[in-house]
Amino acid sequence: MRNSFIFIIIANLFLMYTSIFIIPQTERGIILRFGKVLRNYENKPIIYKPGLHFKIPIIETVKMLDARIQTLEIQADRYLTSENKDLMVDSYLKWRINDFSRYYVATGGGKSYQAETLLKRKFSDRLRSEFGRLSVNDIITDSRGRLTVDIRDSLNKGTSTNELNKKYNSNTTTKTKKIFNIKHFIINANSMTALGIEVVDVRIKKIELPNEIFEAIYARMRAEREAVARQHRSRGQEEATKIRATADKTVTEILSEAERTSLILKGEGDATAAKIFANAFNQDPGFYTFIRSLRAYKESFKTNGDIIIMSPHDDFFNFMKAPTKLHKKN
Template sequence: MKKYFITIVLLFAFLFMYFALFIVQEGQRGLVLRFGKVLRDKNNTPTIYQPGMHIKIPFIETVKHLDAKIQTMENQADRFVTMEKKDLIIDSYIKWKIIDFSRYYLATGGGDVSQGEVLLKRKFSDRLRSELGKLDVKGIVTDSRNRLMSDVRSALNNGTSGNEEEEILYNKKIFDNKIINSEYIPQEIEIHPNSMAALGIKVVDVRIKQINLPSEVSDAIYQRMRAEREAVARSHRSQGKEEAEKLRAAADYQVARILAEAKKQSLIIKGEADAETAKLYAFSFNADPEFYVFIRSLRAYENSFKGNQDLILIDSSNNFLRFMNNSNK
């Protein structure tokens, strides 16, 4: 009998330990619930368990495991309007973490991550839309993007819109390191109802991954860019033709000038040669006129009688054949 009693005691002890002991994994926090309500101490501070092994009251207390690591939420690309009333398709993501597990549990209806991301996405979309409405396209895609992300992150965490009085009134000490490390925001600190701190969340970082234009706007811009490039190409081609005509005209002018100069030189040389020839003829003629007349007559005979069949009718007393007349010595 005693043996059975010990067995039953050990069984109950095992069951008690089984239901009383629980382990919180690294990177998680355990939020204790008693009859479905968050367990708090006498200072109204939620009971939050750190990673390790802990004990709870079986069947009365339950533990909700919440992720304490930085999480990433990918946002679906959405359409936003800039200060210039131009549409942009922006793809972004958010880095966030839980800083008040009790608030987060209550705000998300039991610590549901998907519900928390829905609330976070809704506030982020509204805040990003508001901030983008203050900038033009050039400011969004250039150096102003970092400032834009910083403003959106600050506005999400503080729930304010950049008004200094609001920032002084709310969240002045929320993100102090001491409070963050405590994983609980004291009740005496007044929290803006539109801030992420009201959900027990802190936005660690906000980033824009990609900025695109809507398809209808992109097509129009591409067509305009193509028309501009074609206009530039036509301008370059016309300038090239103009330069080609200038070079061609200059080359034709150089050719004409060189040919004219060469013709001039050839005429001068020919004239000088003709003058020298005439001078030689005159010198020879003056030296022996009769011999010159004889030579000239022989050349005339040679040119007149080309073949054996040539026939010329001329008076025998004609002076042309005087050198062929036997009576003439």
């Protein structure tokens, strides 16, 4: 009896534990009963907000879905403008779940990677379409803000309402396959609303030219800069040649003038020296002869040593003879 009571208590605790679930603040929950989303009496999916909730054990299971705004990075890709020019566009978008039941069904059980794959594909198609109708100047200047808003609205709304109504009224097959009607509100299956997703924001981080175009532009810029550099160098060489020629001319004139002046001064000095020597010779011819002989002796012995082959009776040796003989001879 006691064992049965313990078993009942444990079973009740287990049922209580499995019937209680907590939704975190950043998530929302839906209950699946036999694999189908639990709905209320108005046939609307029941969305459980953060807090403590109860479910039927075993029969019902809880699926948690992230309610925060999420960021999806779009890999840089090549897009063609209306001018048939390629641009590399790096972008991202922010999205969140606004219909958890629809999101769960559309993504095969709330698989975020599947939702991101669909988002990337639809965003790329829409961005390609928008770039195709704009020029490079429109994209780079003031149209980027309007461009991102148009892309966001087109992702959320899809095709215009008039087109949807035409499709809805013209073909029931198309109606049932491509358009959902919930409380008289038509949802385009090509929009993110059909996936239970709302695109909050779209941003373009960077727009640049492809690498091969960059290289061509850089090559052209390099060639232009080199041409300008060659032009400047040629002008510099021309100016340098002119300056060098002017300097050489000035140097030649200065040297010529200096040489002329030096020759004049030298001539004047030689004339003055000759005059001094002439005056000195006239005052004392013997002393002048003696001085000139000493200089001659010095220069002769310096170049020829102490050997001179001359006649001993030559007048050159007069001042080397004894004074008596010199006196007698004079």
